[in-house]
Every structure is written in structure tokens, then in C-alpha cells.
Amino acid sequence: MTCVELEQSLAEQEDVGSWEQRTHLRECxxxxxxxxxxxxxxxxxGQLQEADEPSPRxxxxxxxxxxxxxxxxxxxxxxxxxxxxxxxxxxxxxxxxMLLLALGIYMRRESQADHAAQQALVTSMGNQVASQSDLNxxxxxQEVAENEPAMKTQYAENLRQVNESIRxxxxxxxxxxxxxxxxxxxxxxxxxxxxxxEMAMDRPLP
Amino acid sequence: xxxxxxxxxxxIGAIVAGTLVAESKxxxxxxxxxxxxxxxxxxxxxxxxxxxxxxTVVVNAVLHSDKVEVDNNQNGNRVDIQSxxxxxxxAESGRVDYxxxxxxxxxxxxxxxxGTLRAEKLHGDVSLEGAGxxxxxxxxxxxxxxxxxxxxxxxxxxxxxGHVEVxxxxxxxxxxxxxxxxVQVVSTxxxxxxxxxxxxxxEYRLSTHSGDIEATIPEWTSADVSARSTRGEVHDxxxxxxxxxxxxxxxxxxxxxxxxxxxxxxxxxVLRSFSGKIHLRKRPENK
Numbered sequence: 001m002t003c004v005e006l007e008q009s010l011a012e013q014e015d016v017g018s019w020e021q022r023t024h025l026r027e028c029x030x031x032x033x034x035x036x037x038x039x040x041x042x043x044x045x046g047q048l049q050e051a052d053e054p055s056p057r058x059x060x061x062x063x064x065x066x067x068x069x070x071x072x073x074x075x076x077x078x079x080x081x082x083x084x085x086x087x088x089x090x091x092x093x094x095x096x097x098m099l100l101l102a103l104g105i106y107m108r109r110e111s112q113a114d115h116a117a118q119q120a121l122v123t124s125m126g127n128q129v130a131s132q133s134d135l136n137x138x139x140x141x142q143e144v145a146e147n148e149p150a151m152k153t154q155y156a157e158n159l160r161q162v163n164e165s166i167r168x169x170x171x172x173x174x175x176x177x178x179x180x181x182x183x184x185x186x187x188x189x190x191x192x193x194x195x196x197x198e199m200a201m202d203r204p205l206p
Numbered sequence: 207x208x209x210x211x212x213x214x215x216x217x218i219g220a221i222v223a224g225t226l227v228a229e230s231k232x233x234x235x236x237x238x239x240x241x242x243x244x245x246x247x248x249x250x251x252x253x254x255x256x257x258x259x260x261x262t263v264v265v266n267a268v269l270h271s272d273k274v275e276v277d278n279n280q281n282g283n284r285v286d287i288q289s290x291x292x293x294x295x296x297a298e299s300g301r302v303d304y305x306x307x308x309x310x311x312x313x314x315x316x317x318x319x320x321g322t323l324r325a326e327k328l329h330g331d332v333s334l335e336g337a338g339x340x341x342x343x344x345x346x347x348x349x350x351x352x353x354x355x356x357x358x359x360x361x362x363x364x365x366x367x368g369h370v371e372v373x374x375x376x377x378x379x380x381x382x383x384x385x386x387x388x389v390q391v392v393s394t395x396x397x398x399x400x401x402x403x404x405x406x407x408x409e410y411r412l413s414t415h416s417g418d419i420e421a422t423i424p425e426w427t428s429a430d431v432s433a434r435s436t437r438g439e440v441h442d443x444x445x446x447x448x449x450x451x452x453x454x455x456x457x458x459x460x461x462x463x464x465x466x467x468x469x470x471x472x473x474x475x476v477l478r479s480f481s482g483k484i485h486l487r488k489r490p491e492n493k
Contacts, residue, residue: 003290004277023397029293148319150297154357158375161395165415168480172436181434181478188392188413195373199337199356 006031009040136162140200158196165189229270234278236263236285241285241330244308245315249291251301252321255314257328258307265306271299342379367406378417397482401489404429404473406454413478421477422487428467433477433484435460440477440484462486 001010001020007029009021025032110148137159144155166189238244244263246253251270258264263285264416267276273295277288289302297320308314313331316323324342331349335339337356344363353360353372358380360372368386372379376395385405391398393414400421404410410429412419418438423429425444433440439459446464456463465472477484 002277003275004279030290033293122377151319154338158356158394161416162375165394165480168415172480175280185413185415185478185480189394189415192392192394193373194374195354196375199335 003028003031007034009202010035136197140197144200155196155200159193162193162196166193228289229268229274232265232267232269232276234263234265234267234276236265236278236280238263238280238285238309238312239283240311240313241283242309243315244312245284245286246304246306246317248302248304248316248318248321249434250288251289251299251303251318252296252323253304253306253316253318254322254324255308255316255328255332256326257310261309261455262341263306263308264310265304268303269353270301270303271295271443274297274302276302280376295301298332319363355367366493403427404475406473410473411477414482415480416482417479418482419477419479419484421475421485422489424489424491425465428469428472429475430465430469431475431477431486432463433452433461433486435479435482435484437481438483440486441487442486451474460491484490 001024003024006021006024009018025035140159141152141156145152148155154164166186169186169189172179173186176182231389238261238337239419240381242261242263242289244255245426246265263451265276265278265288269276273292274428275292277286279286283439285302285416287306289300291300301321301392304317308327309330311330312328313326313333314325315333316325318336318339320336320338322340322342323336325334325346326343327345329347329349329352332343332346333350334343335353335354335359336388338358339340339355340358341353341355341360342363343353343361346364346368347366348368350369351362351365353362353374355374355377355379357376358374359377360374360380362370362372362381362384364382365384367384367458368384368389369382369384370384370389372391372393374391374393376393378397378399379391379393380401381389381391382401384400384402385408387406387408389408389414390411395416396414397417397420398414399411400412400419400423402422404421412421412479419433423444427444430449431443435464440462442462444466446462446466447465455461477486
């Protein structure tokens with residue numbers, strides 16, 4: 001049994017009871033780690049309160065936004081489950097999704113709202129996304145430091161630059177809310193930041 | 207008595223032999239139909255894609271250690287290749303270098319964090335992603351070309367009738383003879399170079415927050431150009447016919463806008479930077 005076959009068999013049955021599965025797990029540390037983590041997730045999931053689970057609409061909206069932005073693709077059949085592979089890094093998904101949703105709402109409203117409403121919207125959205133821009137930066141860097149220490153300096157520098165670009169673009173929007181260039185720059189800056197998050201979490205790990 | 211030099215030679219020989227033993231080559235063949243899809247996900251190492259002679263996908267992989275294996279999967283007209291890192295793998299031991307041959311009309315998706323990503327002589331859609339990956343795409347036509355990098359340099363050469371979108375945070379982006387209905391580059395601090403003719407009546411949008419933008423074009427280019435740097439400078443070597451109306455203030459030295467060439471076939475060119483310098487250069491005609 002190969003790693004791919006094992007992962008496919010995990011999707012079809014709950015436990016690893018067959019002789020082939022047990023033999024493969026004895027010989028493959030990566031798959032045995034995967035199964036161990038899956039079991040941990042299953043155990044932890046049982047302890048979650050029902051109230052902690054957002055409604056399916058929330059997940060659907062996040063998925064739709066990520067798919068629309070081209071940030072996610074259909075799952076590759078042989079890749080191990082996202083949760084198992086990413087473990088603690090899963091928080092990056094809602095972080096990036098929030099960023100994109102804010103951006104998406106902003107863009108949609110921009111195209112629909114009238115001119116006067118846009119001014120108020122730009123100001124309020126600007127404040128809203130500006131406060132979000134500082135969220136999770138430390139966590140992002142911690143993840144990079146743990147999983148890809150060689151890239152830490154590069155991520156840190158790019159994060160600094162993109163945050164600076166967001167501040168500059170936000171300043172321009174505040175100065176000239178009617179300036180379409182400024183608004184586009186702000187959107188571009190947030191798009192770049194979401195891309196940085198995407199790259200950090202899209203990096204396959206052992 | 208064994209000399210120090212002999213010991214050194216033996217040690218070096220052992221290291222080299224160990225490396226050779228650890229490094230292995232794999233080759234995979236797949237038969238696909240028209241418009242197939244090929245995806246290669248490789249955490250560490252390079253990926254080079256070239257056209258194959260027939261309807262086959264050939265994957266040559268060089269694995270740098272036994273801490274990585276190659277998973278391959280064909281599902282109908284789609285081929286997925288993935289470097290599967292095993293426990294203890296790092297950037298060196300987990301490295302795999304791929305040379306992939308695909309039908310020229312195949313859609314290709316490449317992903318590597320560190321290696322160089324290359325695609326050439328294709329006319330299917332090409333998507334390349336990697337944080338530190340350098341990207342090199344050339345001789346691609348009638349296709350979407352999407353590139354995402356953090357700090358890797360991006361070189362696009364001879365892309366005809368392309369739908370080109372490049373997102374790069376800090377890598378330098380250079381485009382030579384790139385045209386199509388849409389050519390868009392967004393960067394945070396990277397420099398953007400465009401050498402071409404803004405052809406195809408397309409929309410060209412080059413934007414960088416703090417990087418410079420330099421576009422070198424022939425004088426006969428037909429384009430409706432606007433350039434603006436909020437805190438930087440703009441320079442224009444080519445006389446433009448001023449527009450009667452622009453929707454932003456054309457501050458001398460900070461912005462320019464106008465048309466050149468034949469309006470009926472002109473492209474729209476937007477060059478934007480916050481603090482970088484923008485320079486529209488005239489290409490010498492003898493080149």
C-alpha cells in the first residue's frame with residue numbers, strides 16, 4: 001500500500017484496521033504522524049460545543065470568496081487533509097478569508113454605491129480594514145519561524161513593506177476619498193497582504 | 207602510515223559517493239488527450255516545463271535524498287505530481303528537480319517555494335506560484351499566464367495574445383515582447399520593466415507601491431497612456447497628445463497622460479506608483 005492509497009482509504013473508513021494499513025503505518029513515519037494527528041483532531045472535535053461551530057453559511061461564504069479570488073482550488077486527491085497537514089496553521093485560513101471578505105464587500109459596495117455613499121464607505125471600510133491589517137502578523141511570523149526559519153527574514157521584510165503600503169494607501173484614501181486610483185491602490189495593497197498569508201499557509205510541510 | 211591527504215581524499219570520496227547514492231532519478235509517462243491539465247507541486251526545487259512531441263506527459267524527477275518521494279496520479283485528462291516530504295526532510299534533503307514535457311496545449315500549474323519555475327513554448331494556460339521562486343516564462347501564446355511570488359524575480363519573454371496577471375511583493379518583474387488583451391502587474395516594492403509595444407488593443411496596468419516602473423516602447427506604439435506617481439517622479443521621453451480631460455490632476459513631474467499613435471487601435475496603459483519613479487522610454491529604432 002502506498003501513501004496515496006492509505007490516504008484514500010482513510011477517507012473511506014474511520015479507522016485503520018486492515019493489515020495493509022497497519023503494515024504501511026509501521027513503515028511510514030509521515031503517514032503514522034498523519035493518522036495520529038487525525039485521531040487527535042477527532043478527539044478534540046468531540047469536545048467542541050455546538051455553539052462554537054459557525055453556521056454552514058459562514059463557511060460557504062468564506063469558501064466562495066476564496067474560490068472567487070482564486071486562492072483555493074479543488075482539493076488534490078492525494079494531498080493529505082488540510083487540518084492534519086497544517087495543524088496550528090489553520091488559523092491562517094479564517095484570517096485570510098476575513099481579509100478577503102472585507103476586501104470583497106468593499107469592492108462590491110464600491111461598484112454599487114452612489115458617489116456620496118462611497119465617501120462614507122471608504123472612510124469606514126478604511127478604518128475597519130486598517131484595524132484588521134495588524135491582526136495575526138505576529139502569529140504569521142511565528143508560523144514562518146517554526147516551519148521555514150530560512151524564509152523568516154524575507155517574510156518579515158515583505159510583511160513590513162506591505163503594511164507600509166496599506167498605511168500609505170489608506171492615507172491617500174483618507175485625503176481624497178473620490179480618488180479611484182487611491183482606492184484601487186488600497187485594494188491592491190490588501191490583495192498583496194492576503195497573498196502573503198496565502199503563501200505562508202500554502203507551503204507544503206513534511 | 208596513512209597521510210592526512212589520503213584521509214581527506216577518502217572522506218571526500220565517501221561524501222560524494224553518499225550523495226550519489228542518495229540522489230535518485232525517476233521517470234513517469236502518462237498518455238493524455240487534448241487540453242489536458244498538469245500540476246506539479248514541489249516544496250523545494252526547480253520545475254521546468256517544455257512541450258512534448260505528442261499526447262504524452264513525461265516527468266523526469268531528480269530526488270536529492272530518500273527523505274522525499276514523488277506521488278503521481280492521473281485522473282482522466284489530468285496529471286498531478288507532488289513531492290511528498292517524509293519525516294525529517296528539509297530544504298536540501300527534500301529537494302526534487304523536475305523536467306516535465308507536456309502537450310503544448312496543456313494547462314500547467316507549477317508550485318515551488320524555492321526553486322526556479324520555467325515554462326516555454328506552450329499555448330495552454332500557465333499558473334506559477336512560489337514564495338521565493340524565480341519565474342521564467344517564454345514563448346507562450348493565446349493563454350492565461352498567472353504568476354504569484356513573494357520575492358522571486360519574474361521574467362516573461364515573448365508572450366503573445368496573453369491574459370497576463372503577475373502578483374509579486376518584492377521581486378523584480380521584467381517583461382519583453384508581452385502583449386494581449388490584459389497585462390497586469392501588481393507589486394508592493396518590486397521594480398517593473400516592460401519592453402514591448404503595448405500591442406493587441408489591450409489593457410496594460412503596471413502598479414507598484416514603492417518600486418520603479420520603466421516602459422521602453424517604439425515610437426509607433428498606439429496607446430492611451432496615463433502615468434502617476436504620488437510621491438515619486440515621472441519622466442516621458444515620448445511626446446504624447448494631451449488629453450482634454452483626465453480624472454486626476456496632472457501635476458507636472460508627478461503625472462502625465464495622453465495618447466500616441468492611432469487611436470482606433472490603441473491600448474490602454476496605466477502606470478502607477480506611490481513613491482517609485484516612472485519612466486516612459488523611447489526604444490531606439492535600430493534595435
